[in-house]
Amino acid sequence: MFFEQLLQQVINGLMLGSIYISVAVAFTLTIGILNFLNFTIPALYMLAGMVGWSLSHYGLPFGISGPLNWAVALLIGIVCAILGSLLVERFTYRYFKMKHGDATEHAIPLVSSLGFLLIFEYLILIAHGSDTRGFSTPFSNTDLRLFGFIISIPQFLSLIFSILIVAGLSVLLNRTKLGRALRAIAENPEVATLMGIEVNKIVPIVFVMTGFLCGVSASIFAINYHEVSPYMGDHVGTKAIAAMVIGGLGSVWGAIAGGLIVGLSETLSIYFFGASSAQITVWGLLLILLVFKPTGLFGHNAIGKGKF
Amino acid sequence: MSDTILKISNVSKSFGGVKVLENVTFEVEKGNRHALIGPNGAGKTTLFNVISGIHEPDEGRVFFEENDLTQFPSRKRIEKGLSRSFQNIRLMPHLSVLENVMLGQYSRFGIADLLKPLNFSIESTGKIEATETLKRFRIDLYEGRTVSSLPYGVRKKIEVVRALMAKPRLLMLDEPAAGLNTEETDELRKFLNEVSDSGITLLLVDHDMPFVNSLCQQVSVMNFGQLIYNGNVPGLRKDKKVLDAYLGSDD
Numbered sequence: 001m002f003f004e005q006l007l008q009q010v011i012n013g014l015m016l017g018s019i020y021i022s023v024a025v026a027f028t029l030t031i032g033i034l035n036f037l038n039f040t041i042p043a044l045y046m047l048a049g050m051v052g053w054s055l056s057h058y059g060l061p062f063g064i065s066g067p068l069n070w071a072v073a074l075l076i077g078i079v080c081a082i083l084g085s086l087l088v089e090r091f092t093y094r095y096f097k098m099k100h101g102d103a104t105e106h107a108i109p110l111v112s113s114l115g116f117l118l119i120f121e122y123l124i125l126i127a128h129g130s131d132t133r134g135f136s137t138p139f140s141n142t143d144l145r146l147f148g149f150i151i152s153i154p155q156f157l158s159l160i161f162s163i164l165i166v167a168g169l170s171v172l173l174n175r176t177k178l179g180r181a182l183r184a185i186a187e188n189p190e191v192a193t194l195m196g197i198e199v200n201k202i203v204p205i206v207f208v209m210t211g212f213l214c215g216v217s218a219s220i221f222a223i224n225y226h227e228v229s230p231y232m233g234d235h236v237g238t239k240a241i242a243a244m245v246i247g248g249l250g251s252v253w254g255a256i257a258g259g260l261i262v263g264l265s266e267t268l269s270i271y272f273f274g275a276s277s278a279q280i281t282v283w284g285l286l287l288i289l290l291v292f293k294p295t296g297l298f299g300h301n302a303i304g305k306g307k308f
Numbered sequence: 309m310s311d312t313i314l315k316i317s318n319v320s321k322s323f324g325g326v327k328v329l330e331n332v333t334f335e336v337e338k339g340n341r342h343a344l345i346g347p348n349g350a351g352k353t354t355l356f357n358v359i360s361g362i363h364e365p366d367e368g369r370v371f372f373e374e375n376d377l378t379q380f381p382s383r384k385r386i387e388k389g390l391s392r393s394f395q396n397i398r399l400m401p402h403l404s405v406l407e408n409v410m411l412g413q414y415s416r417f418g419i420a421d422l423l424k425p426l427n428f429s430i431e432s433t434g435k436i437e438a439t440e441t442l443k444r445f446r447i448d449l450y451e452g453r454t455v456s457s458l459p460y461g462v463r464k465k466i467e468v469v470r471a472l473m474a475k476p477r478l479l480m481l482d483e484p485a486a487g488l489n490t491e492e493t494d495e496l497r498k499f500l501n502e503v504s505d506s507g508i509t510l511l512l513v514d515h516d517m518p519f520v521n522s523l524c525q526q527v528s529v530m531n532f533g534q535l536i537y538n539g540n541v542p543g544l545r546k547d548k549k550v551l552d553a554y555l556g557s558d559d
Contacts, residue, residue: 177414184411187403193382193383195386
């Protein structure tokens with residue numbers, strides 16, 4: 001009985017991890033390619049969730065309505081996250097790059113991305129208050145019972161979907177012209193420019209990917225846990241950063257492993273020690289891991305170099 | 309003189325009050341192998357940087373074929389047919405040799421080319437072109453290795469091949485022979501002769517006089533930011549200003 005319950009928790013943990021995977025990959029992309037810890041990521045995640053909720057709650061614009069309202073609302077939420085991300089690119093990364101030559105050498109982009117995090121969060125707070133909102137989808141009760149274990153179908157599909165997105169990203173980075181340009185920028189943006197790579201036009205693509213990953217992840221969360229809140233980004237943000245560090249900075253596959261490990265340790269910790277213990281377990285695990293392997297599980301020595 | 313490919317006209321450049329280039333004027337003829345020499349700190353690399361668009365000159369203009377390049381960014385200069393290698397190797401150490409070489413093609417790709425769905429498939433023409441160029445210069449052995457694991461001489465060659473991938477008409481090489489042993493230098497000379505035979509004009513900075521003597525037809529000498537000699541290689545040894553710059557004058 002105990003063993004079965006434990007296994008159920010493992011399953012739940014892996015499912016939860018699928019939420020963290022995409023956000024951790026978003027973090028890892030900006031830090032790996034641009035050497036920029038983008039603190040707006042949790043806000044973009046929250047933005048997608050809250051915009052999705054408000055559109056499905058108050059109705060879509062132009063009087064559109066139908067059985068798939070919630071899905072369209074989430075899609076618009078994802079688009080908002082992408083647009084928000086481009087806004088951040090324009091006013092943190094690009095602006096400071098133009099002013100100071102190299103944005104990554106200054107803490108200013110990091111701090112201004114923190115500013116964007118707060119601005120987005122408080123705009124949503126002003127618009128919708130701080131309550132947690134229920135998000136209803138037709139999948140409220142579609143659990144699959146397999147050998148006595150409960151597996152939520154949308155959660156299971158989410159996990160597959162997250163891994164597919166990351167696999168696609170890995171192919172993109174390693175097998176396409178665009179991917180090679182991105183890796184060249186990660187290695188040395190200055191030389192990449194001298195090679196004739198249009199760095200200024202390619203960097204926004206990283207931010208589009210970031211926004212997309214956050215949006216998708218928030219949608220998956222809303223569908224699976226049936227709720228959104230203006231603070232949802234903070235919870236996932238800290239876990240995703242932990243997942244990225246555990247997996248190794250700048251490693252896409254490391255982010256997958258890190259996401260699953262964080263999800264797993266979180267549910268197991270809640271199961272054994274109660275709800276308040278989750279953060280302590282996750283970050284404690286991270287600190288212990290860093291003592292023995294400072295680069296994370298799949299990381300390399302130099303941040304941003306030779307990744308992907 | 310209608311066969312001029314590159315014309316530097318009255319170029320000056322200072323960094324924080326130090327005049328690094330002072331009124332430099334010279335021309336490179338089409339199809340030539342032209343060397344730019346001079347003692348350390350004479351301003352050769354700065355001149356290269358002005359020509360390739362890394363620095364903007366304070367005064368003067370740079371003409372390439374019919375175009376005034378002075379205001380062009382690096383990418384546009386490469387597009388027009390002017391590419392270069394660097395004094396200290398600037399390859400991407402964690403990318404494979406093939407990938408590094410293929411980076412040289414990016415001046416031809418606009419952002420739309422990179423986003424075209426077709427290019428998400430495994431690419432062909434660019435790869436074939438890169439593989440063939442590597443083969444032509446006998447470094448295809450290393451194709452899949454990461455650059456950081458390769459000997460210095462090979463890396464120097466890869467830089468030249470990368471610059472060639474942009475299909476330049478003028479290839480600028482900043483100290484291609486520096487740090488190479490005799491054998492590698494011989495190999496490089498052969499290699500550059502082949503490049504020159506294929507119709508590409510060469511402009512190179514180097515310290516290795518035997519190398520310059522055996523490769524180049526034309527030579528310009530710089531000293532303290534000024535051009536002090538411009539002519540053929542044999543004439544160089546009789547020129548008083550050049551001898552003074554290198555050996556020190558008597559007075």
